[in-house]
Amino acid sequence: MPEGDSIHHAARRIGRVVLGGPLDRVVTPSPRTAPRGWDRRLAGREVVALDPRGKHLLIRFDDGLVLHSHLRMTGSWRVRPAPGGTGPDLAVTARPGAPARRGAGRGGRPYSARTWLVLGRGEQDVLQIGGPFLELRTSAQVAGDPRLAALGPDLCAEAFDADRAVARLRQDDPTRPVGDALLDQRSVAGIGNVWKSEGCFAAAIDPWRPLGRTTDDELHAILAAVRPGIRRCAVEGTHLRPKHVYGKQGRPCPRCGTTIRSAAMGDDNRTTSWCPGCQR
Structure with missing residues (x-):
């Protein structure tokens, strides 16, 4: 998608x-x-x-x-x-x-x-x-x-209300993995598998961590990590997306060297990539 x-x-x-x-x-x-x-x-x-x-x-x-x-x-x-x-x-x-x-x-x-x-x-x-x-x-x-x-704030739009996006995420099931919650377009619009994985990696947050154990500051950190890149790709093309973990399963993490993993997440079995060594 x-x-x-x-x-x-x-x-x-x-x-x-x-x-x-x-x-x-x-x-x-x-x-x-x-x-x-x-x-x-x-x-x-x-x-x-x-x-x-x-x-x-x-x-x-x-x-x-x-x-x-x-x-x-x-x-x-x-x-x-x-x-x-x-x-x-x-x-x-x-x-x-x-x-x-x-x-x-x-x-x-x-x-x-x-x-x-x-x-x-x-x-x-x-x-x-x-x-x-x-x-x-x-x-x-x-x-x-x-x-x-029902769409949440659009990360690609010129104006983006991060506080509103975090507030919408807080309305979700607190037991839901944060990576899966980020895909819900009712909370924040525009994130898919690639940006979910890369945003969590950039913020050093385990995408499998339950939303209820992820702080507001950490949610803001994920969104702040994604927004500049997704905005640039919206203008210049998706070939500029970061490729630190997504699609890199089995390779060493560029940050800590741990082997990157990939697995299906959520009811829709959406592919998620992460480093179990430095994403906590």
Whole structure:
């Protein structure tokens, strides 16, 4: 699943294509979206804002309609040349640290049936591929969406209220491991497996420690460790994420030399990496 920095970075990449004037192309190649008539409803419309919220992305149009996307584990946003275009083929994917892919060449590539939606301006297209959740909604429907209303403070946003995030964490089950609690988007939005593991490592806190035995200062330390990096990745790309422990199981800890471990955590069995030597 993409983390908050993936979605914020995707919004920046997408915005370079779709902002600044009416759309030239709206295509729904997938049999899942073709019957919905989005191509007719969005034809000639103008994107006026891209609004990333945690792991959600809202694309707002000039008539009040909003595309609401959540990539979950399988979706991706891509920017590539339109048919007949000559620009580079750039990928914005759900895979942490995935590099941009090039080589579409003149004329681009045909749209696949896994492409839910194409928004095009000039010589470039924005494609939503394989996304399990993509809905065209009204502004009122989005404003009343309980999933969005329940989101905690967004670590990638310009304004972030750490005290509010800690207060929300305190409302969680005190026996829940702190690493698992950090993934709850109702407490703090944007953290996924990578930033959970790396934040706990940076603050030298065992992600398996129960939330009730983790002090407010320690929770603040985790959030403070994550925020500068996740904000930078939101702008410059997820290839800049730290890689001290995540995915390094079996290797020596760069801080103390103890062998790094990795295990599934929580009801969703989300991968967690940590050093049992220096994270207490």
